[in-house]
Amino acid sequence: MSTDGGDADPTVLLEVRDDVLVVSINRPEVLNAIDQPTAELLAHAFTRLDEDDTVRVGVLSGGPKAFSTGADLHAVAAGQSPMVPGRGFGGLTERPPRKPLIAAIEGYALGGGFEMALACDLIVASRTVQLGLPEVTRGLIASAGGLLRLPTRLPHSVAMRMALTGERLTGERVLDLHLVSELVDPGCALESAVALAARIAKNAPLSVQASKHLVNAAADGMTDDLLGVQNELQARLLTSRDVAEGIAAFKERRPPRWQGR
Incomplete structure (x- = not known):
């Protein structure tokens, strides 16, 4: 496994599996909330996905408890931003890579974390998944493209209810709504996403x-x-x-x- 940056405990891990670049957010102590250094490392990873001719598809994953719970509010309070100029939240939401990117989700994908997942082309999720945009419960709006992408993925009434209530979608419901491509057993999202990526990578x-x-x-x-x-x-x-x-x-x-x- 290779990593971006020289930190002893890097917050973004990179691994190449044949033609697939696996990008893993590695901040389990804060449920993979995104701070500024992590956003910048993610932006570099997505640039590599597009520029490296040896990889054809990307997979973005988190950990067993959370894909990402959005912005690290402690870092934001300290003056950091999880937005990368020209790339958006997490280095992804304003300018996704040209090559296909699959989100592999275990557990929580909330706020900006869900918006990152929506910026991916496909989602593979475990049955533990919880997806939501809780910003309205904090006096904010989902401003990283979630409110714009959600209606293209879900029926209007479902997207509107999520946007206005902050309620989460869980379990089989995300599959019934076709929000995810595959719903798998807990602990299997990453491997299933890599297998799907490998199928895509076989094509021109x-x-x-x-x-x-x-x-x-x-x-x-x-x-x-x-x-x-x-x-x-x-x-x-x-x-x-x-x-x-x-x-x-x-x-x-x-x-x-x-x-x-």
Whole structure:
């Protein structure tokens, strides 16, 4: 396992598993609440995900009790900010990576922690999961994109109730609402997310990134402009080495050898 930074007890751990970069928040003593140094390390990790050609998919995880409970309020009171300029809360919510990112959640994902999960492309959660935006109970609003992304993931009435009451979603309910891709036994979220990431990583990298871009862009409704973007992306892919490789591999009945170009 490799880590960002030289601290004896780093707050963000990085591990490469084949084509998958696993990014783990490591502040269990505060239920993985995000302070400024942790946010900056996370931003560096997501930059690495995009820039490192040896990894194709990312997994963001926490610990057995909590994915993240949001901002470290003690650090905020001391003048720190969990926001990274240009990247948002936790170095993620304003500018997610181009490559797919999967959240692996055990236990609590609350406030900014839930907003980070919503900024991921897929969520794998254990049955211990508790998801919520409690900001209204503290006189605040969820200002890291949660109120904007939640209605694209949930029915309007459910999103509105969560936003106005601060209530949490738990257990089977998150699966029934299709908020998570998989609901697994406690302790299995990370391994299940890595397995899902490995399935994605087998596909052509440029095609995966283009597909992610279009699905996210279409979340607010298909437009003529977006159709133009789709056609432009497809035209680029048709001239890539990977599309030729995909066709050749199909004809030769062998696994493709993607180059990401």
